[in-house]
Amino acid sequence: MADDPQKPENTNTPANPEKVPPTTPPTPETPPAPPPGYDRVEQTGVFQMLWDCKYCNTKKLLGVTHKFCPNCGSAQDATARYFPSDEEAIAVEDHEYTGADKKCGNCGTPNAAKAEFCIQCGSPMKDAKSVAMRSEQTTAEGTQFGADSKSAAKTDFEAQKSGIPTTPPEPPKSKKWWIIGGSVAAAAVIGLVASFFVTSTVDVRVDGHSWEKRVAIEAYKPRVETSWCDAKPFNAYSITTRREVRSYNQVADGETCNNVRVDRGNGTFSTEKRCKTKYKKEPVYDSKCYYKVDRWGPERDIVAKGTLKETPAWPAVNIRTGNCLGCERESGRSETFSLALTQVKKADKKHNCSYKEAQWRSIPDGAVKKIKVRLIGGAKCETLQ
DSSP: OOSSOOOOOOTTSOOOGGGOOOOOOOOOOOOOOOOTTOSEEEEEEEEEOEEOOTTTOOOOEETTTOSBOTTTOOBOOGGGOBOOOTTTOOBOOSOOOOOSOEEOTTTOOEEOTTOSBOTTTOOBOTTOEEOOOOOOEEEETTOOOOOOOHHHHHHHHHHHHHTOOOOOOOOOHHHHHHHHHHHHHHHHHHHHHHHHHOEEEEEEEEEEEEEEEEEEEEEEEEEEEEEEGGGOOTTOEEEEEEEEEEEEEEEEEEEEEEEEEEEOSSSEEEEEEEEEEEEEEEEEEEEEEEEEEEEEEEEEEEEEEEOTTSOOOOOOOOOOOSSSTTOEEEEEEEEEEEEEEEESSOTTOEEEEEEOHHHHHHSOTTOEEEEEEETTSOEEGGGOO
16 A cells, blocks of 8 residues: 555554654656567656445545545555546655555555554564555557456456456457468368378389489580679679669667556556557668679480380480580489389379389389378378388
């Protein structure tokens, strides 16, 4: 509960006016640090919380001014505090904040953080715990806070005690559709991945053998290329340039702000303006070069093909070698030995699998083998047996 309460005389509270130390000016509060997700926070005021007396049902008592109910004298209940609407908010002037109230372990009365003895029953407050505080309330800048209530405060405190988060605001319908669409897409991807791994074993017949030997050829010739001019090769020629977007800078473009009410735990609450910087993409232009450069590059493949009847052999390679324009060179060789397979019970289901030459030769045409086939189609060639 807030400091300097107006209260009935309590003879249990020790007091010695002659030994009371002189008061010192309040220390200015340190500006709050921006919470996660915000770049700037500005405290815009301090106001009194409201509370309802649970004994005589007097409503909208002030958290600082009314430490005791002016109608029946009952002590303020910290769990009954709630936020006023913007129209009802009463500012607190020159109020020293010493921390959240402490709850008396004997009678439950909230006391100022610096209290040494309970203002209600006189019990020592040395080991007293701080009172529970309302969850923050947030609204977009330019909109007002509506009326709060004692029942809403009760619901909030119960949710905090049970660890259940308060219900977030309902997303706009447009976002709901994105959420639904995303969920459907995710389910589809999961189903697709699962079907890739689900297989069944089927009988297949070997309908034919084929082989291919391929020699890749590179040529040294003018190539058309492009790059940023600062990375242009030294031997480029026939160069043209133009200005293009190379990157983007994130440039501050205003900010988005929320108004937040923060329970300070002593019968007051502060209002804050929390802002996050908005950014826009600003293009960065640079010179792009288009040019020719003499380089080696893929040109063509020389291929030899056959069946089980022909002996696999590499094709003849007749090329002009050297480092001249138009000269050629080999850049790699590859070979495949494939079996054409047809499912016995589903003749329209055909597969083509490649194996090492020795295994390829060991399986005759017309042989029936077993192989695993994926649910989405396609044989797992390595499972042939």
